[in-house]
Each structure stands twice: as structure tokens, then as C-alpha cells.
Amino acid sequence: MGQRKTIEIDYGAVDTDRMRLNMGPQHPSTHGVLRLEVELEGEIVTEVVPHIGYLHRCFEKTCEFMTYPQVIPYVDRLDYISSMNNEWPFVMGVEKLLGIQIPEKIEYIRVILAELNRIANHQIAVATFGMDSGAFTPFLYLFRDREMILDLFEKCSGGRLLYNYFWVGGLQHDIPPTFKEDCLAIIKKVRETNAEVNNLLIKNKIFIERITNIGILPADVAINFGCSGPVLRGSGVPYDLRKDEPYSIYDRFDFNVIVGEGAMGTLGDCWDRNIVRVNEMEESCKIIEQAIAQMPDEAVDVRALVPKRVKTPKGEIYCKTENPKGELGFYIVSDGSTQPYRMRTRATSFINLSVLPEISKGYMISDLIMILGSIDIVLGEVDR
Amino acid sequence: MGLLDRLDNPYEIDGFFLGTVEDLLNWGRSKSDWYLSFGLACCAIEFMAINASHFDLMRFGSIPRATPRQADFIIISGTVTLKMADRIKKLYEQMSEPKYVMSMGSCSNSGGPYWEHGYHVLKGVDRIIPVDVYVPGCPPRPEAFFEGMIKLQNLINNQAIFRKRSSMSAEELAQLEERNQKQKEYMERAAIEYENYQETLKTGGMQNPDYNGKYTINLPKIRMIDHE
Numbered sequence: 193m194g195q196r197k198t199i200e201i202d203y204g205a206v207d208t209d210r211m212r213l214n215m216g217p218q219h220p221s222t223h224g225v226l227r228l229e230v231e232l233e234g235e236i237v238t239e240v241v242p243h244i245g246y247l248h249r250c251f252e253k254t255c256e257f258m259t260y261p262q263v264i265p266y267v268d269r270l271d272y273i274s275s276m277n278n279e280w281p282f283v284m285g286v287e288k289l290l291g292i293q294i295p296e297k298i299e300y301i302r303v304i305l306a307e308l309n310r311i312a313n314h315q316i317a318v319a320t321f322g323m324d325s326g327a328f329t330p331f332l333y334l335f336r337d338r339e340m341i342l343d344l345f346e347k348c349s350g351g352r353l354l355y356n357y358f359w360v361g362g363l364q365h366d367i368p369p370t371f372k373e374d375c376l377a378i379i380k381k382v383r384e385t386n387a388e389v390n391n392l393l394i395k396n397k398i399f400i401e402r403i404t405n406i407g408i409l410p411a412d413v414a415i416n417f418g419c420s421g422p423v424l425r426g427s428g429v430p431y432d433l434r435k436d437e438p439y440s441i442y443d444r445f446d447f448n449v450i451v452g453e454g455a456m457g458t459l460g461d462c463w464d465r466n467i468v469r470v471n472e473m474e475e476s477c478k479i480i481e482q483a484i485a486q487m488p489d490e491a492v493d494v495r496a497l498v499p500k501r502v503k504t505p506k507g508e509i510y511c512k513t514e515n516p517k518g519e520l521g522f523y524i525v526s527d528g529s530t531q532p533y534r535m536r537t538r539a540t541s542f543i544n545l546s547v548l549p550e551i552s553k554g555y556m557i558s559d560l561i562m563i564l565g566s567i568d569i570v571l572g573e574v575d576r
Numbered sequence: 577m578g579l580l581d582r583l584d585n586p587y588e589i590d591g592f593f594l595g596t597v598e599d600l601l602n603w604g605r606s607k608s609d610w611y612l613s614f615g616l617a618c619c620a621i622e623f624m625a626i627n628a629s630h631f632d633l634m635r636f637g638s639i640p641r642a643t644p645r646q647a648d649f650i651i652i653s654g655t656v657t658l659k660m661a662d663r664i665k666k667l668y669e670q671m672s673e674p675k676y677v678m679s680m681g682s683c684s685n686s687g688g689p690y691w692e693h694g695y696h697v698l699k700g701v702d703r704i705i706p707v708d709v710y711v712p713g714c715p716p717r718p719e720a721f722f723e724g725m726i727k728l729q730n731l732i733n734n735q736a737i738f739r740k741r742s743s744m745s746a747e748e749l750a751q752l753e754e755r756n757q758k759q760k761e762y763m764e765r766a767a768i769e770y771e772n773y774q775e776t777l778k779t780g781g782m783q784n785p786d787y788n789g790k791y792t793i794n795l796p797k798i799r800m801i802d803h804e
Binding site for chain 1: 612613614615616617618620621622624625628629630640642654655657659660663667689690692693694695696697714715717
């Protein structure tokens with residue numbers, strides 16, 4: 193065989209300089225119009241500064257001009273991948289201000305739809321995360337199944353992406369007659385595809401090598417930055433509002449809080465955050481199955497308690513739910529009129545994004561894409 | 577007008593057809609539109625669904641391109657804020673001719689839900705770049721998008737590429753002459769600039785003003801070590 197040769201490079205006399213690189217706002221892997229100002233030492237990232245505001249739509253200010261029912265479509269457009277989940281905390285907050293106790297069946301419908309939307313959100317998150325790493329096929333599989341969920345939402349509300357379905361005191365329309373069968377068919381399909389995607393992508397050696405041991409987020413840093421959702425649970429913190437502070441009827445279901453375990457590498461790396469999302473789909477399936485079994489059969493007028501004119505008493509309320517991306521909360525200040533005096537949003541993606549500069553230092557620039565993908569942000573919610 | 581219509585021509589015999597070169601070129605252009613993979617807001621998620629397996633945009637011959645230089649058309653899919661408007665204009669200018677613009681959704685058509693209170697939202701992307709096809713909806717259904725796509729293909733199919741001078745009016749001829757003259761001047765100027773650039777290369781290349789001679793460039797010493 194030939195001789196083994198190595199190259200020795202003496203950098204002694206060379207001046208090295210750090211390069212500042214702009215990534216975005218038009219970039220296929222920034223998941224929207226995010227601009228990252230990256231400082232590079234060779235290929236190593238030394239500093240990341242996210243620049244936001246390219247999709248600022250002044251949600252909070254617009255709400256002050258709108259009546260409460262008019263706000264719901266704007267809430268949809270915050271985290272536009274999981275609109276059903278967005279509507280829920282706002283509607284629940286206004287209901288608490290008004291003192292409306294909604295019927296049990298509507299609570300079950302809301303739980304089922306929110307969990308279905310959680311599955312749809314995680315499907316997009318896993319699909320785009322795979323696509324960022326160069327795996328295109330799982331994207332097609334997961335989007336095929338997401339269409340089934342969107343079809344059911346369309347049967348319910350008439351919209352494919354933005355629904356305006358949860359109304360203050362009820363729902364926009366009654367559920368279709370085939371609701372239960374459709375849900376069970378979706379769950380069956382989701383489980384089949386998850387098994388397929390597990391073989392194709394999640395347990396693929398190339399994929400594991402690519403994403404383990406990068407973007408390590410320790411539990412204390414995650415808590416200090418106020419992270420929530422899969423980003424926090426990926427670091428091994430079992431914090432889930434559905435379990436810790438059960439809102440609606442979540443105390444009636446038996447499900448597990450998925451946490452990262454550092455199974456393939458270090459605790460809190462990109463792999464852990466991704467596997468939390470994958471396994472949460474299965475937990476959502478379990479909740480939906482139980483909810484369908486428990487749901488009362490008698491017909492309920494879903495608009496019976498919807499007020500003709502929503503006029504809240506004077507006061508303020510903070511209402512939060514567990515969104516697919518983490519804790520989403522609305523702080524509503526009411527001055528006794530039909531319009532909110534002030535609306536404040538605890539935007540999950542914005543807070544989760546703030547941890548990016550902390551966890552991406554010292555990795556390669558190609559790893560930065562994977563770290564950003566593993567945080568799973570939506571720019572509509574970051575900029576609001 | 578299109579090539580496929582010509583196939584119904586009475587002169588068509590065993591795979592021969594009578595048509596113009598213009599039809600052939602337009603047929604090729606309209607059936608291989610490459611778009612800039614660029615998403616703005618909610619409509620971008622719907623556009624991802626259009627790309628994926630259920631709706632499959634690629635059957636229209638459209639492939640995503642990550643750089644505007646290779647794209648034939650750009651889809652403005654979402655709310656255009658004033659901060660983003662400059663960038664969109666720049667992206668459009670970077671695209672090579674012939675280029676087309678598709679405005680997808682209410683926001684880029686007219687401002688959509690943000691037209692009244694969005695002090696920072698551009699009320700319609702057609703204020704900065706020319707739009708060829710508007711697709712309404714918030715967000716538009718994939719079927720609506722496909723209708724827009726067919727409209728764009730028809731628009732390309734009906735475009736004139738060659739026109740005879742004898743069929744032009746005196747006014748049109750004057751415009752053509754003026755455009756040719758401008759083109760000629762531009763080419764002459766570019767040739768002079770190219771010559772100047774070649775000369776600077778001979779004298780050690782252009783100096784980067786950022787450095788101002790602060791740094792000296794030393795190449796690393798590379799040594800090959802042979803092992804036994």
C-alpha cells in the first residue's frame with residue numbers, strides 16, 4: 193500500500209479575522225423571515241444575534257380596536273401552524289372573565305381538536321427538521337397524514353389552516369356526524385406513519401450522528417431563560433401545564449409527560465428535543481382515544497351559551513395553556529367595555545428563540561441550522 | 577394560441593404540426609416555471625402543503641430554487657411589512673428576465689386583515705413590484721393557488737417574443753430604436769468598466785477598503801510529512 197502522509201500547517205504568521213455573516217431573512221432554513229447575524233471563526237460560530245421584526249403585525253395593538261369575538265381570527269394568525277391551540281387560552285380567559293361554564297361535551301371537542309392540532313404541529317416540526325438535515329422523504333409522508341387532520345378541521349370549521357372555531361362560550365359550528373370515526377382513522381394512520389418515520393429518519397444512524405451532542409441546553413439554563421414546551425422537556429424537566437396545572441378537563445386523562453433522557457448523547461441535545469416531539473404525538477393519540485370514549489353522546493347546541501354581545505366586567509386575567517411549542521398565555525385587561533383595554537401575549541416561540549445565542553456558540557455553522565430547527569419557532573408568534 | 581392548440585390543426589399529420597417558433601418557446605417556458613423558495617407568513621405553510629405529496633406542485637413543472645438568479649417567478653406568500661419590503665424589492669431585482677410575480681393571499685394583495693390598523697404593513701405588494709397574478713384567500717386554498725398557476729401559464733403562453741417591424745406603428749418603432757440605443761450605450765460602458773477592471777488586476781488587484789492596508793496577508797506554511 194501507499195505511504196501514509198499527513199499535512200502540517202503552521203498558522204503562526206497568518207492573521208486570522210472573524211467574519212460576520214448575515215443569514216436570512218430570505219433563507220430556506222430559517223423557518224420564515226428570521227435574520228441571524230452570525231460571527232464566525234472559520235466555520236465555528238462564536239456569536240449569534242437574532243434580528244426579528246420582519247413579520248411584525250402589531251397583534252397586541254390591533255386587539256385594542258377589536259371586540260372580543262373579532263380578536264379570535266387575529267389570535268389564529270399568531271402561531272399559524274397550531275391555530276386551534278392558540279384560540280383556546282384567549283377564549284378560556286374571556287369565558288373566565290364572563291363567568292361562563294361551558295358544557296362538558298364542548299370541552300371534550302376542544303380537547304380532541306387541540307390534541308389533533310398538536311399532532312399536526314409536531315408533524316411539521318419533525319418534517320422540516322428532517323428536511324433541514326437533508327432528509328426529504330419523511331416530509332412527504334408526514335404531510336400526507338397532516339392532510340387527514342386538516343380535512344377533519346375543514347369539515348368542522350370550513351378552514352384548512354386558520355379556523356376561528358373556538359368561540360367565546362362555545363364553538364362556531366357543531367361537529368360533523370362522522371367525527372369519531374374520522375378521529376380514530378387519523379390516530380391509526382398517525383401511528384402507522386410514526387412507525388415508518390421512526391425507521392426512516394429517527395432511528396437512522398446518519399440522522400443520529402448528525403444531531404446528537406449539538407445544541408446542548410442544560411436544564412438550569414432552560415429554566416433561567418423561561419423556555420417551555422419540548423425545548424424545556426428535552427432538557428429533562430417534566431413541566432407540562434396539562435399535568436401540573438390541569439386546565440379544562442385534562443385531569444381526567446391518563447398520559448405521560450415525555451422528557452428527554454439523553455438516550456443517544458448528552459441530555460438536552462437536538463436529538464432529545466426532537467424525540468420529545470415524536471413521542472408526544474403518541475401521547476396525544478392516547479388522550480384523543482380516551483376523550484372519544486368518555487365524550488357524552490347527546491347532542492348539544494354549541495352556540496347556546498355564545499353571548500350576542502361580549503361585554504366583560506372590569507378586571508384582568510392571565511390565562512395560559514400548553515401549546516405544542518410551549519406555554520402560551522394571554523393577559524387581558526378589561527375596562528368593562530366590549531373591547532380589551534390591553535392585550536399582552538406570552539409568545540412561546542419568542543422566549544424559546546432567546547436561548548439560541550446561548551446554545552449555538554462553539555458549534556459549526558451547519559449545526560446552527562439544526563439547532564434552530566430543533567427549537568421549532570414560528571415567526572408569526574416571535575414578531576406578533 | 578399555445579402549442580397544444582396547434583395539434584388540433586388540420587395540417588397535423590403523423591406527429592407533424594404547423595406552428596410558430598414563438599409557440600414552441602412559450603410552451604417550454606410555461607411548463608417549466610421555477611420559483612424562488614421563499615416564504616413570509618401563514619400562506620407559506622399552505623404553500624408547503626401545496627408542495628408536499630397531497631397536492632404536488634411539481635406536476636406543473638415547478639421546482640424550488642433557493643437563489644433568485646435561477647428563479648422564473650416569485651410567490652409573495654404572506655404579510656409584507658415595510659421592513660421586509662426593501663428586501664422583497666431587492667430579491668425581485670436580482671431575478672433574471674423574464675420574471676413573473678404571483679401575489680398569494682389577502683395580505684400581499686391588499687394588506688388583508690392588517691389593512692386598517694397595520695401602520696407598518698405594506699398595503700399590497702403591487703406598490704413596490706409589478707404583480708402578474710393575484711390569488712385571493714386568507715390563506716388561499718391549494719385549488720385556488722392552482723387556478724392562479726394555470727393563469728400564469730396562460731399568460732406566458734400568450735406572450736409575444738418576435739414581432740415583425742413591418743407590423744409595428746411608427747411610435748412603436750421609435751420606442752424600439754430608443755431601447756436599442758440604450759442597450760448599445762450600456763454595453764459600451766460595460767466594456768470600458770471591464771477593461772478598467774482588467775488593469776487593476778494587473779496592478780495587484782483591487783484593494784478592499786475595509787482593510788486600508790492594516791493587515792498583511794501571509795500564507796500558511798504547509799509541509800508534507802512522509803511516514804514510513
